[in-house]
Amino acid sequence: MADRQAVLATIPISTRATIRQATHDDLSRLEWGGEFWRLRDHFRQTFEGQLAGRHLMLIADLNGYPVGRLFLQFAARNPAFADGSARGYLYSLHVMAPLRGFGIGTHLMQTGESELADRGFTWATIAAAKNNPQAIQLYKRRGYHPFKADPGSWSYVDPDGIEHTVSEPCWVLRKRIAGIKGDAPSG
Numbered sequence: 501m502a503d504r505q506a507v508l509a510t511i512p513i514s515t516r517a518t519i520r521q522a523t524h525d526d527l528s529r530l531e532w533g534g535e536f537w538r539l540r541d542h543f544r545q546t547f548e549g550q551l552a553g554r555h556l557m558l559i560a561d562l563n564g565y566p567v568g569r570l571f572l573q574f575a576a577r578n579p580a581f582a583d584g585s586a587r588g589y590l591y592s593l594h595v596m597a598p599l600r601g602f603g604i605g606t607h608l609m610q611t612g613e614s615e616l617a618d619r620g621f622t623w624a625t626i627a628a629a630k631n632n633p634q635a636i637q638l639y640k641r642r643g644y645h646p647f648k649a650d651p652g653s654w655s656y657v658d659p660d661g662i663e664h665t666v667s668e669p670c671w672v673l674r675k676r677i678a679g680i681k682g683d684a685p686s687g
Contacts (some may be wrong), residue, residue, distance in 0.1 A: 567599050583625075589626070609626075
């Protein structure tokens with residue numbers, strides 16, 4: 501019986517994901533088998549924003565399937581997050597649970613920062629829930645520093661037409677991503 505419990509084979513698993521811009525075909529696959537079905541309309545709206553040049557949806561693609569995501573917003577209602585010229589906002593960073601710890605989130609962030617810098621932004625901002633120390637630690641390792649607290653209130657409508665309000669107090673963190681273009685953002 502002990503022999504049956506022994507490791508019979510070792511399977512090498514590659515995590516060589518490609519970071520690319522989202523396509524329309526990705527939208528349903530971003531629901532990850534139903535885990536994020538409630539965000540279907542949010543994904544669609546963000547994609548429409550990408551088509552209009554207000555957002556960018558980055559996908560970590562592994563063998564043709566989106567296993568991670570990071571969205572960028574170039575201007576927001578709250579200019580502390582994104583002001584359209586100096587500050588851009590990274591949000592909705594998520595990597596499938598079994599693939600965390602392989603650097604996919606870090607590569608998504610690096611690519612997002614590069615995309616912002618290429619567009620002339622000087623600062624990147626990102627929010628982390630106060631009760632998510634892993635995210636805060638990742639962002640600090642990437643050079644981000646908290647500069648303000650935010651109530652983290654937002655809402656979305658799920659595919660059944662039900663509105664959900666999210667209240668997730670967070671820290672807003674920022675990082676200089678490009679040479680001096682203007683003054684540091686005010687907190």
